[in-house]
Amino acid sequence: MSVAATSKDYPGVGDAAPEFVYKDGAGNERRLSELWREGPALIVWLRHFG
């Protein structure tokens, strides 16, 4: 189930997780890295809303 990076262009195990800036419901700019700033985080990329 665990995989190494499939390409040098993308992060793999041991690399820095990708940063991503988004806007929350209040319109505030947030960073994905806030999740792992103080402890571990599990990030799940879901397929779609269906």
Place this chain on the structure above:
Amino acid sequence: MESLTQLREKLPAFEKLHVRLGCIVQGTASEAAEVCGQYGMAEKCIPDPDKESYAKLGLDRTTLGAMVLASDELKARRKENRAAGFSVSIKKSFMPHCDIFLLPGAALVERGGRILWLHRGAHPGDLPSAEELLDCVRRNLKDSPRA
């Protein structure tokens, strides 16, 4: 959105392990709040309408053929979800920012940002269950000095 339901059920277990959970969804903040809110997960959902983070992680896209001619694994996952009472919503699948061909993924990241474990979906149903993700967290954090 069986994944959100399963993850919500496991939230206490993740919190007990001091692991923060973030679920990235293909939609705007308002869409994420509306849909994820139905599953009690609005606060855990992170909107990515442009699928920027999917691209940064290198998540692939599947094909129509792979979705129609599903693998045995995908068929089994669909059967499992139906048995659990979940069904696919065509309306939600085709919301404005949803790309139904984009594959799922998951990453466990230690404090500071290093990836401890990574999964890139190989087919549409290829996302570990919440129980499998929880096991993965337990296994990997046991050996991480920065956990």
